[in-house]
Amino acid sequence: MDSLYKLKNFIFDLDGVLYLLDRPLTENISFVNFLKEEGYRVIFLSNNTFLTREKYAEKLQKMGVNASPKEVFSSAFVTAKYLEQNFPQSRVYIIGEEGLREEIKRCGLRVVAGNTRDRVDFVVVGMDRKFSFSKMSSALRFLTKGARLIGTNPDPTYPTDKGLLPGCGAMVAAIETCSGQEALIVGKPSPLIMDFVLSVTGFKKEETVLIGDRLDTDIVLGKRFDLFSVLVLTGVTTREDLKNAECKPDLVVENLLEFKDLLLEGGALCRGSKFMTLP
Ligand SMILES: [Mg+2]
Known part of the structure; x- marks a missing residue:
């Protein structure tokens, strides 16, 4: 060796x-x-922001990879840590799936619904297979009122065994376009x-x-x-x-x-x- x-x-x-x-x-x-x-x-x-660190480790273990949760760094986990360290307890609207939601909650941030009338500090975007016009509209409303836009990652596409899917970057770009605000990207x-x-x-x-x-x-x-x-x-x-x-x-x-x-x-x-x- x-x-x-x-x-x-x-x-x-x-x-x-x-x-x-x-x-x-x-x-x-x-x-x-x-x-x-x-x-x-x-x-x-x-x-990827679909799963929590534990769930990624589980997925890897099922595939025969010797992996533990502490070895997993997803852009969901690092985005949550970034907000926890720099903007503790801020109020966050999430476009994304369970992993992103869970990591953000664990860091003591307050997750708000799309119809809230209260203050929102950040709109955080991960890949969302239920991305919709309604979610975009909520994001636009919060951003117009002063929230900041964070993209967990800029990947334009997502590879699967059946070909490519639209990635998080495509969703971030849609929200950047309508809001005129450039996202802060945390992931690679x-x-x-x-x-x-x-x-x-x-x-x-x-x-x-x-x-x-x-x-x-x-x-x-x-x-x-x-x-x-x-x-x-x-x-x-x-x-x-x-x-x-x-x-x-x-x-x-x-x-x-x-x-x-x-x-x-x-x-x-x-x-x-x-x-x-x-x-
Ligand atoms: Mg890859």
């Missing part, structure tokens, strides 16, 4: 990396378990989410790898923080997309067994503080 000596921490995106909705990506999962058995530190960093590629992860985990940048399937979130964030970034082609990005990409990953692999082989073969992979370029 000499080749991995400089790398200690592995940050995995979830959708398109460890599963597609409910279908596990078994080759990638086996790499996670391999790292954990070898004693490397692994965390899961997802822009915002530095807010990585600052939080690095401060909680204590990971050193030069020892950390970020693995994801999206150029505009995972890889951009990896570059911003000078982490070694790996794009895996099991999710939304194709080789064709890469040709015109402004932000290129340090490494592109079809799946994570390919990454594992490269790590094991490349004896000099991580010498010094800089990584060598892999084939």
Whole structure:
């Protein structure tokens, strides 16, 4: 395991990396378990807001991933922590699903209904499979009266095993357009989410790898923080997309067994503080 000596921490995106909705990506999962058995530190960093940390850990465990809730950082969890730390007990209108709602409640924030006549401090938007004109109208009303707009993440689409769905970013954009207010984004590629992860985990940048399937979130964030970034082609990005990409990953692999082989073969992979370029 000499080749991995400089790398200690592995940050995995979830959708398109460890599963597609409910279908596990078994080759990638086996790499996670391999790292954990070898004693490397692994965390899961997802822009998804459907579930709580506990439910993500449960979902991962059912798919055979050795995961605990403390290792899961979703944009729902980090958005809730951001509000708790900076605006405790504020009043929040949520567009989103159960995971986002639950994480926000746990942080002592007050969740209000769309028809409230009381003050609202924040409109927080996550992916919502029941997004509607009525929810948009409530958001617009609160924003017009002074609430601030927070987007949990900017993902334009969401990958499933049956193709793409509209993502949170599309819903945020709709509300930005009607309100004229630009959202503060907490999830990837915002530095807010990585600052939080690095401060909680204590990971050193030069020892950390970020693995994801999206150029505009995972890889951009990896570059911003000078982490070694790996794009895996099991999710939304194709080789064709890469040709015109402004932000290129340090490494592109079809799946994570390919990454594992490269790590094991490349004896000099991580010498010094800089990584060598892999084939
Ligand atoms: Mg993904």
